[in-house]
Amino acid sequence: MMIVSILLFPLLLAFWLWWPVAALGRKRRWYAGLTFALGLLQPLLGWLWRRQAFGDVANAWVQLLFGWVMVAFALALVFVLLRDLLWLPLRLSRRAGRLRAFLHGARLHHVAVPLVLLLATLGTYNGLKPPKVHEREVVLSSLPVELDGLRVAVLADLHASPVKGAWRTRRIVDDVLATKPDLIVLPGDMVDGQVAGNAANVAALAELHAPHGVWVAPGNHEYYSNYTAWMAHFRQLGLGVLENETVKLAIGGRTLAVSGVGDPAFYRNPGLVQGGGIAPDIPRVVGQARGSDFHLLLAHQPKLAREAAATGAVDLQISGHTHGGHIIGMDRWLVAPFNDGFVRGDYRVGGMTLFVSAGVGQWDGFNARLGVPSSIDVLVLRSVRRR
Structure with missing residues (x-):
């Protein structure tokens, strides 16, 4: 209906x-x-x-x-x-x-x-033109001083497709590498379409590299495009895929936990979910991150922030999904209410900070942007106790 x-x-x-x-x-x-x-x-x-x-x-x-x-x-x-x-x-x-x-x-x-x-x-x-780089500082009270200045590049909502083409992904990869990030994260919705017809449009992602790795969490559009096949393909490209998993990184004598969880699309759209998929499991990654000095969570949809914050064990959640709201006016009146009030930028949720990227792309079926440009986000993490 x-x-x-x-x-x-x-x-x-x-x-x-x-x-x-x-x-x-x-x-x-x-x-x-x-x-x-x-x-x-x-x-x-x-x-x-x-x-x-x-x-x-x-x-x-x-x-x-x-x-x-x-x-x-x-x-x-x-x-x-x-x-x-x-x-x-x-x-x-x-x-x-x-x-x-x-x-x-x-x-x-x-x-x-x-x-x-x-x-x-x-x-x-x-919506089709390549995004620009936007660098911003994020001050975090729980960030150890040893992690102060850590540069995290965020590539949310690439939505690679035959319309956008391989050249656009190549341009994005080159621009990201030029920022010299310490860590690169892709919080979901990397693709639209099947692997066979779209692999060439994400091939450039294999060239992403950073001292502390390139980490991927799934988004709802991976669930619509043969989830299992895409997760396997991302691993073949050398990307670190986090499916309700946590990796612990030793940086400056401290331990940074990076976790990625599944997407709520697993529950809501059984008729659209193709080729497997996993439900988000925040308690599981919280358990895996135990003992770390700082916990960064990749969760595609920002509405998972309240659940993550309630654990008291996540310091920073990075999300996408909203595309920043697409159009001025529509962003606050339509997109934000459907995403628990989160649309773009950083928010304080309990004791946790949430950052919602406006995304480097968006789904071809609603591609427009007016007043809300796409964005390659480079977050410079800052400690309140910086040296």
């Missing part, structure tokens, strides 16, 4: 957009026709995507077009809501006839429709 509602949303919105508009004119009626055509295109694209009848490459492009149409109608919804919220009080006034006519007039809509399509296209372009 939810999928049907999503697919019908553009068509219903197209009707809402145009029904109050008077005196459209023959020469400009194609604006309305274009809107309804896009509304009809959305269910077709959704059907093609769900069938996955054309292989990973074609399916990725179908998803991208599906996402572009969805973003266009999401922006159109904002326009329609603002239009009618302004129009309703004016309806009660006898002196605002011209403004009422303008709000429901063809001229405004002839400007709004191209602007919406332009913003959707710009957002999609922003």
